[in-house]
Amino acid sequence: xxxxSILEARRQAEICNACRYCEGYCSVFPAMFAERSFSDSSIxxxxxxxxxxxxxxxxxxxxxxxxxxxxxxxxxxxxRYDSWKKFxxxxxxxxxxxxxxxxxxxxxxxxxxFLFWLVNTFIPEDGEGxxxxxxxxxxxxxxxxxxxxxxxxxxxxxxRYWRYIGGKKMTLTELWQASLEAITLRNLKGxxxxxxxxxxxxxxxxxxxxxxxxxxxGFLMCFGSTxxxxxLHYAFGLExxxxxxxxxxxxxxxxxxxxxxxxxxxxxxxxxADPNLGVAGIxxxxxxxxxxxxxxxxxxxxxxxxxxTALVEWFLPIHLGAVLTFFLVTPYSKMIHxxxxxxxxxxxxxxxx
Amino acid sequence: xxxxxxxxxxxxxxxxxxxAALCAAITAKEAGASVLLLESAPKPFRGGNSRHTRNFRCMxxxxxxxxxxxxxxEEYFDDLLKVTKxxxxxxxxxxxxxxxxxxxxWMHAHGVRFQPSLSGTLSLSRTNAFFLGGGKALVNAYYRxxxxxxxxxxxxxxxxxxxxxxxxxxxxxxEINNKDVTFTPAATVVASGGFQADIDWLxxxxxxxxxxxxxxxxxxxxxxVLKNLLDQGMMSVGDPTQCHAVAIDGRxxxxxxxxxxxxxxVPFAAVVNKNGERFYDEGEDVWxxxxxxxxxxVAAQPxxxxxxxxxxxxxxxxxxxxxxxxxxxxxxxxxxKMQLSSxxxxxxxxxxxxxxxxxxxxxxxLDGLSTRGINPPKSNWARPITEPPFYGYExxxxxxxxxxxxxxxxxxxxxxxxGPVENLWAAGEIMAGSILGEGYLAGFGMTIGTVFGRLAGxxxxxxxx
Numbered sequence: 001x002x003x004x005s006i007l008e009a010r011r012q013a014e015i016c017n018a019c020r021y022c023e024g025y026c027s028v029f030p031a032m033f034a035e036r037s038f039s040d041s042s043i044x045x046x047x048x049x050x051x052x053x054x055x056x057x058x059x060x061x062x063x064x065x066x067x068x069x070x071x072x073x074x075x076x077x078x079x080r081y082d083s084w085k086k087f088x089x090x091x092x093x094x095x096x097x098x099x100x101x102x103x104x105x106x107x108x109x110x111x112x113x114f115l116f117w118l119v120n121t122f123i124p125e126d127g128e129g130x131x132x133x134x135x136x137x138x139x140x141x142x143x144x145x146x147x148x149x150x151x152x153x154x155x156x157x158x159x160r161y162w163r164y165i166g167g168k169k170m171t172l173t174e175l176w177q178a179s180l181e182a183i184t185l186r187n188l189k190g191x192x193x194x195x196x197x198x199x200x201x202x203x204x205x206x207x208x209x210x211x212x213x214x215x216x217x218g219f220l221m222c223f224g225s226t227x228x229x230x231x232l233h234y235a236f237g238l239e240x241x242x243x244x245x246x247x248x249x250x251x252x253x254x255x256x257x258x259x260x261x262x263x264x265x266x267x268x269x270x271x272x273a274d275p276n277l278g279v280a281g282i283x284x285x286x287x288x289x290x291x292x293x294x295x296x297x298x299x300x301x302x303x304x305x306x307x308x309t310a311l312v313e314w315f316l317p318i319h320l321g322a323v324l325t326f327f328l329v330t331p332y333s334k335m336i337h338x339x340x341x342x343x344x345x346x347x348x349x350x351x352x353x
Numbered sequence: 354x355x356x357x358x359x360x361x362x363x364x365x366x367x368x369x370x371x372x373a374a375l376c377a378a379i380t381a382k383e384a385g386a387s388v389l390l391l392e393s394a395p396k397p398f399r400g401g402n403s404r405h406t407r408n409f410r411c412m413x414x415x416x417x418x419x420x421x422x423x424x425x426x427e428e429y430f431d432d433l434l435k436v437t438k439x440x441x442x443x444x445x446x447x448x449x450x451x452x453x454x455x456x457x458x459w460m461h462a463h464g465v466r467f468q469p470s471l472s473g474t475l476s477l478s479r480t481n482a483f484f485l486g487g488g489k490a491l492v493n494a495y496y497r498x499x500x501x502x503x504x505x506x507x508x509x510x511x512x513x514x515x516x517x518x519x520x521x522x523x524x525x526x527x528e529i530n531n532k533d534v535t536f537t538p539a540a541t542v543v544a545s546g547g548f549q550a551d552i553d554w555l556x557x558x559x560x561x562x563x564x565x566x567x568x569x570x571x572x573x574x575x576x577x578v579l580k581n582l583l584d585q586g587m588m589s590v591g592d593p594t595q596c597h598a599v600a601i602d603g604r605x606x607x608x609x610x611x612x613x614x615x616x617x618x619v620p621f622a623a624v625v626n627k628n629g630e631r632f633y634d635e636g637e638d639v640w641x642x643x644x645x646x647x648x649x650x651v652a653a654q655p656x657x658x659x660x661x662x663x664x665x666x667x668x669x670x671x672x673x674x675x676x677x678x679x680x681x682x683x684x685x686x687x688x689x690k691m692q693l694s695s696x697x698x699x700x701x702x703x704x705x706x707x708x709x710x711x712x713x714x715x716x717x718x719l720d721g722l723s724t725r726g727i728n729p730p731k732s733n734w735a736r737p738i739t740e741p742p743f744y745g746y747e748x749x750x751x752x753x754x755x756x757x758x759x760x761x762x763x764x765x766x767x768x769x770x771x772g773p774v775e776n777l778w779a780a781g782e783i784m785a786g787s788i789l790g791e792g793y794l795a796g797f798g799m800t801i802g803t804v805f806g807r808l809a810g811x812x813x814x815x816x817x818x
């Protein structure tokens with residue numbers, strides 16, 4: 001791990017601690033000002049607590065060209081990014097972060113090729129809807145491990161982080177408070193409720209928060225749709241395709257639309273924001289991840305629209321390829337931020353509790 | 354862009370780009386005037402000293418926003434009398450105090466957001482409303498508002514001359530992009546600050562010692578407009594030789610160090626000069642009441658430098674400074690690192706330690722724990738400096754603002770020899786000496802800037818109409 005990012009963040013935190021003007025913006029500053037000197041673990045915790053709302057940057061009297069050269073959002077982003085690599089598991093995969101954009105493209109290409117091959121090789125003898133193109137058993141065989149293994153890798157990483165920052169037992173109240181903060185994106189409200197800075201320098205807007213919420217809920221609904229389908233399949237013997245008035249559809253279609261709009265909006269917003277307030281050189285990877293998530297939802301909707309037509313044969317492997325890629329890269333891509341953020345919010349609750 | 358500004362219609366010209374200038378620009382624009390604002394700094398450093406501020410002092414008759422309790426006009430005025438020792442204009446001061454209550458709502462309506470008083474500043478939670486994000490956030494919000502309204506802003510525009518003739522400002526000349534541009538505004542507001550960044554001027558007023566002073570705020574407050582107007586016979590207020598200076602970390606940059614260079618360790622320290630001698634009672638009163646005199650005290654020492662010496666038991670009793678202290682395991686080692694005479698510092702600390710008395714130490718109140726038998730004494734918080742490691746901070750005078758300014762009336766109109774100038778208003782630091790003739794009251798500069806900025810903008814807009 002590069003210690004330079006921690007040294008730089010510590011230098012800046014010590015200046016912040018002597019100023020404190022930004023205390024009301026977010027959770028980072030009260031946590032920072034509770035300390036007088038900053039250990040590596042507390043710098044890493046502060047970094048993962050930071051939502052990159054940028055309020056402190058635009059308010060700061062010491063940003064470049066001032067000689068103190070404060071750019072806390074970028075300094076914490078560097079530490080955050082390094083910490084994901086430091087704790088990633090297996091450790092040999094850490095460097096995937098640096099090339100996650102390119103890796104996503106490669107994994108996507110391989111997944112697509114693999115699925116097209118499957119669809120054309122193992123043609124089911126019977127089955128309705130998309131099961132006419134790929135059997136349920138085959139899908140489970142591929143997706144169960146490719147969902148569980150990355151999830152385990154993520155769990156191991158988060159556990160390493162949690163132990164490193166000295167995480168202890170939490171109460172249900174603390175967990176609930178942290179979840180509320182995560183769901184409401186309290187730390188993107190700027191303290192005053194006007195929102196955060198991002199797409200138009202120091203102007204406060206709620207756009208980024210709204211788009212992120214759409215992405216978050218859209219994702220959860222899509223995930224819920226798949227889960228509901230699994231439960232219907234195994235517990236009730238009800239197989240796809242499902243009707244409009246079934247849980248998988250009621251969650252999946254609006255969820256897909258939300259996810260599409262949210263990720264599309266976030267991608268557009270990212271093109272307007274100042275790239276110097278984050279880690280240099282990973283802009284492309286982050287953008288690739290947003291677009292991957294967009295393509296998961298967009299291909300899902302297209303697949304649904306194509307129900308009953310011959311196009312299913314084409315769109316099924318494309319959609320499944322995007323989903324497979326998304327699962328596989330989760331522990332080594334921007335997706336990991338949600339897990340670290342949640343852990344950091346819980347840890348912060350146990351601090352103030 | 355300034356090229357697009359329509360100068361054929363009558364307009365208000367605002368000179369300056371800090372809080373007072375922005376309040377004037379927004380008010381004038383909202384009153385229907387066409388407004389051009391000339392800021393001498395480049396955009397990243399816009400906002401004058403306002404970008405370093407953190408709160409404004411606000412009268413209120415009950416809880417207001419984040420402000421607790423009540424802070425009435427009489428108490429506010431009494432506080433002002435205490436710090437200025439009566440060196441104020443009561444009418445102007447009371448008007449300003451009275452208007453501060455209404456200013457709170459105006460500021461919020463124009464984009465300023467407040468936050469509870471910062472950790473470490475509880476003593477101000479009743480009297481001072483803190484800006485969320487500090488003064489630069491306030492400045493940003495006002496620029497946003499002004500530009501959304503259609504105020505034209507030109508950065509790096511240095512006003513050099515205002516042509517005064519027959520009780521009017523006839524024209525204003527500014528250097529923009531290395532070219533002299535002459536404007537003929539119908540009304541002008543000067544809100545361009547004091548002269549503290551002009552070290553030569555400071556040195557000629559204060560003495561050569563001023564060359565060793567650090568300037569806490571913007572390097573762009575060079576007093577060019579102030580001098581230009583005073584040279585043409587405008588009436589002045591405030592002592593031309595005086596500036597407000599506090600003791601700050603000696604390692605601070607020459608300009609723009611701002612809040613983080615503040616050092617609050619003096620009450621827990623023994624402070625010596627470069628000869629290793631103590632020179633003033635470090636524990637005379639609580640720090641918020643004493644920090645302002647230490648600038649002057651250090652300025653009177655050889656080479657305008659002091660050294661605050663503490664031991665490990667006091668290190669965490671005050672707000673951290675931006676620079677870590679110099680550290681030594683012995684007094685001698687610390688002296689050597691700070692380039693003081695080891696034997697002399699040893700002698701001073703020994704003498705100080707021997708004069709300390711047993712008793713109860715209370716860091717947050719006057720504890721009466723005083724020395725006996727030394728001169729100068731230390732009246733409170735006097736504990737022997739014995740527990741290594743020892744720490745030292747270099748102190749230098751840090752200039753916050755100058756007192757010399759333009760005399761204004763209750764409409765913020767600038768006073769010439771023959772009475773008010775017909776089309777010239779002043780707001781902010783450039784006229785603050787009218788009210789704050791001496792001393793300083795935390796957050797009052799922003800109150801003066803806001804109240805007089807709005808008055809000036811209103812008056813100028815009415816004149817243009």
